Amino acid sequence: MANIDIKHYDVVVKPxxxxxxxxxxxFNQVVFQVAKDATKPQIKAAVEALYGVKVLAVNTMVxxxxxxxxxxxxxxxxxxxxxxxxxxxxxxxxVTTSI
Amino acid sequence: xxIAEITNQGLRRAYSLVIPAEAIAxxxxxxxxxxxxxxxxxxFRPGKVPANLVKKMHGAALRGEALQDALNDGVNQVISSxxxxxxxxxxxxxxxxxxxxxxxxxxxxxxxxxxxxxVKIDDLALEKLVVPADDAAxxxxxxxxxxxxxxxxxxxxxxxxxxxxxxxIDYEGTVDGVKFDGGTGEGMRVKIGSGxxxxxxxxxxxxxxxxxxxxxxxxxxxDYGAANLAGKPAEFAITVQAVEVPAETKIDDEFAKGFGLxxxxxxxxxxxxxxxxxxxxxxxxHLKRKLLDTLASRHDFDVPVSMVDAEFDQIWxxxxxxxxxxxxxxxxxxxxxxxxxxxxxxAVRRVRLGLLxxxxxxxxxxxxxxxxxxxxxxxxxxxxxxxxxxKVVKFFQENAMAAMQLRAPLYEDKVVDYLIGKAAITERAVxxxxxxxxxxxxxxxxxxxxxxPDCEHDHDHAPAKxxxxxxxxxAKAEEPAAEAAAEPVKKAxxxxxxxxxADAEPAAEAxxxxxxxxxTKKSA
Numbered sequence: 001m002a003n004i005d006i007k008h009y010d011v012v013v014k015p016x017x018x019x020x021x022x023x024x025x026x027f028n029q030v031v032f033q034v035a036k037d038a039t040k041p042q043i044k045a046a047v048e049a050l051y052g053v054k055v056l057a058v059n060t061m062v063x064x065x066x067x068x069x070x071x072x073x074x075x076x077x078x079x080x081x082x083x084x085x086x087x088x089x090x091x092x093x094x095v096t097t098s099i
Numbered sequence: 100x101x102i103a104e105i106t107n108q109g110l111r112r113a114y115s116l117v118i119p120a121e122a123i124a125x126x127x128x129x130x131x132x133x134x135x136x137x138x139x140x141x142x143f144r145p146g147k148v149p150a151n152l153v154k155k156m157h158g159a160a161l162r163g164e165a166l167q168d169a170l171n172d173g174v175n176q177v178i179s180s181x182x183x184x185x186x187x188x189x190x191x192x193x194x195x196x197x198x199x200x201x202x203x204x205x206x207x208x209x210x211x212x213x214x215x216x217x218v219k220i221d222d223l224a225l226e227k228l229v230v231p232a233d234d235a236a237x238x239x240x241x242x243x244x245x246x247x248x249x250x251x252x253x254x255x256x257x258x259x260x261x262x263x264x265x266x267x268i269d270y271e272g273t274v275d276g277v278k279f280d281g282g283t284g285e286g287m288r289v290k291i292g293s294g295x296x297x298x299x300x301x302x303x304x305x306x307x308x309x310x311x312x313x314x315x316x317x318x319x320x321x322d323y324g325a326a327n328l329a330g331k332p333a334e335f336a337i338t339v340q341a342v343e344v345p346a347e348t349k350i351d352d353e354f355a356k357g358f359g360l361x362x363x364x365x366x367x368x369x370x371x372x373x374x375x376x377x378x379x380x381x382x383x384x385h386l387k388r389k390l391l392d393t394l395a396s397r398h399d400f401d402v403p404v405s406m407v408d409a410e411f412d413q414i415w416x417x418x419x420x421x422x423x424x425x426x427x428x429x430x431x432x433x434x435x436x437x438x439x440x441x442x443x444x445x446a447v448r449r450v451r452l453g454l455l456x457x458x459x460x461x462x463x464x465x466x467x468x469x470x471x472x473x474x475x476x477x478x479x480x481x482x483x484x485x486x487x488x489x490k491v492v493k494f495f496q497e498n499a500m501a502a503m504q505l506r507a508p509l510y511e512d513k514v515v516d517y518l519i520g521k522a523a524i525t526e527r528a529v530x531x532x533x534x535x536x537x538x539x540x541x542x543x544x545x546x547x548x549x550x551x552p553d554c555e556h557d558h559d560h561a562p563a564k565x566x567x568x569x570x571x572x573x574a575k576a577e578e579p580a581a582e583a584a585a586e587p588v589k590k591a592x593x594x595x596x597x598x599x600x601a602d603a604e605p606a607a608e609a610x611x612x613x614x615x616x617x618x619t620k621k622s623a
Contacts, residue, residue: 018142022149 008046011038015093016082024084030093034060034083043083053091059084102177105206110403112181113208116173118166120202126165127158134161166203177207184212187405210403212454240370260307260342262292267340268304274333282333286340297323300335307339381535387515390522391452402450411446418442453511460514467510475505 013033015021021031034043040058048055061084065077087093105113135153136146154161174189189209260266266289272282291301303315315335323329422431435442459465480491495502 016142017152019144019147021142022152 004049008049011035011042011046012050027086028056028089028091029084029086032083032085034081036062036079036081038081038083040083043085047085047087047093051093053093054088055085056088057086059086102173102180110210110213110401111208112211113206114177114181116170116177116205116207118169118173118203118205123162123165123169123203126169127161130161130165169203170205173205174207178209187403187409210405213400213402237367237370237374240374241367244370258308258342258344260291260304260339262305263290263344265290265343266304266307267343269338269340270335272333272335274328274331279328279333282335304337304339307337307342309339309341311339313337313339386519386524390515390518394455394518395448395452398451398455400451402447402454406450407443407446410450411443414442414446456511456514459518460510463514463517465510465513465517467506467513471509472502472506475509476502479505 011034013035016031016033018031024031030047032043032047038046038060040060043058043060044055047053047058061082063080063082065079067074067076069075103115105115131150131154134157135148135150138148138153138157139145140148140152140156170191174191178189187210189207192206192208193204258264268287268289269285270283270287272279274282289296289301289304291304293301297317297319299317300315303313303317307313315337316332317335318332319328319330321330418435419432422428422435425431476492476495479495480488483491495505
């Protein structure tokens with residue numbers, strides 16, 4: 001916990017709380033929404049620092065924004081980058097208590 | 100759940116109530132299971148939210164709910180296990196702080212209804228005062244009707260107005276040479292000798308002829324309504340348009356037709372019914388009063404202080420409101436303050452009689468059937484706008500307390516009927532005046548005070564009385580109403596018409612409550 005950098009807060013935006021994310025929590029995995037330009041090593045460092053856990057792996061994905069129309073005009077919602085973080089056995093992240 | 104008695108004093112009871120932590124937790128769990136089936140949350144399909152998440156989000160609210168439930172159950176258990184009949188809603192106090200977890204401690208205090216062991220309702224002997232509806236009263240009523248329906252006819256051109264005649268005038272009033280508000284008008288009908296105008300005004304119209312111009316000098320009385328005019332001398336320039344003499348009103352079929360009836364007999368029939376209803380109401384009022392007096396003198400038991408307090412507060416509020424309207428609020432207030440003890444006594448009497456009546460009703464097996472209840476609700480609903488009626492009916496069906504309030508007067512009436520049925524009743528014919536005097540003399544109010552209808556009788560425990568009175572009033576008000584409808588323009592001097600309309604309006608409203616005017620008032 002000691003070495004929390006202000007940058008870490010910029011990397012991890014918020015936890016994703018959905019049915020799917022609660023399902024993967026059985027495998028010691030936690031889902032976060034992260035900054036669009038965050039890299040896996042950055043995410044690992046940030047999660048380890050913020051939650052005080054040992055991160056075994058980070059998988060990321062970019063969910064492309066949906067194309068919507070408003071008054072006939074097409075526009076795109078912003079893309080979202082999500083990270084599925086696998087933490088070491090025994091370590092727990094309680095996503096419902098926000099940081 | 101642990102219950103222990105703390106106080107048992109007279110009608111007061113207090114219990115300590117401990118709800119153990121496990122019981123609360125169990126309730127929270129069951130509630131949680133119920134809630135999580137229906138709860139919605141973004142990111143989850145309805146009902147698929149994990150229980151621990153629900154608990155985190157709504158745990159505090161759920162716990163509060165569970166605590167409330169547990170408390171209600173506890174209070175019910177206190178009441179049922181001790182066989183209490185609470186007089187009022189039990190009062191619940193939290194001992195210390197409510198912990199987030201752990202046992203919750205409460206104190207439940209309440210007053211119970213007294214048990215009335217011996218209800219002495221046998222060998223009741225009552226005297227019923229009956230007023231026979233006689234022809235004299237009938238004729239008097241007809242004469243009154245004729246009087247109010249009196250019409251006028253134009254007088255011969257040379258006729259000089261005398262007392263009893265009606266003069267149609269244009270007038271322009273000035274004080275110190277300046278016109279004042281409301282001092283000018285055209286075509287006002289003045290009945291000389293009716294005393295509706297400023298003293299002296301009518302007298303000076305005596306002798307006026309049609310198309311005559313006069314100037315009248317009068318002085319406004321000191322207590323005149325408009326302060327800027329009171330006590331001032333005024334000058335009225337009058338132009339007499341016409342003089343009318345009263346026409347003889349003959350009581351015959353023609354007269355009855357003026358009211359939209361077929362014949363004089365039909366009119367008499369209606370009047371007789373009204374008279375009978377009025378007299379019947381009066382004699383019942385008297386009988387009921389007698390009955391209550393007898394009951395009150397036969398029974399004496401402790402009554403719950405809280406009920407007396409509530410009753411007393413109600414009386415007191417009415418009195419204070421009345422005192423505030425008196426000319427001298429401070430004096431009136433002092434007067435009722437001095438009689439405080441008396442009012443307290445009245446409150447005790449009312450509560451005692453109320454309890455007694457309900458006890459008697461229970462023992463006598465007096466019940467209010469569902470059909471009667473529905474009729475009551477229907478009556479109540481009829482007072483609202485058609486659109487609202489459904490809601491009103493629903494409200495009473497769902498709200499037990501409100502329904503009880505509606506039920507109480509009927510129930511009481513039925514109990515009184517039951518008692519009257521049991522009692523030995525001797526009838527005695529009296530005149531109307533005697534009956535009215537008898538009712539007035541038996542007022543339970545302390546001597547020497549003359550307040551409104553609320554203190555003349557047990558309004559709470561004798562709601563039938565005001566209702567009857569209102570009915571009687573309505574019957575009276577109906578006469579002018581019918582008349583105003585029958586011949587609105589042709590007759591009735593301006594002022595009188597206004598007064599009549601004021602009379603007729605409440606009657607009309609009472610008769611046709613679904614009228615838009617009332618409706619807007621209600622819904623507004």
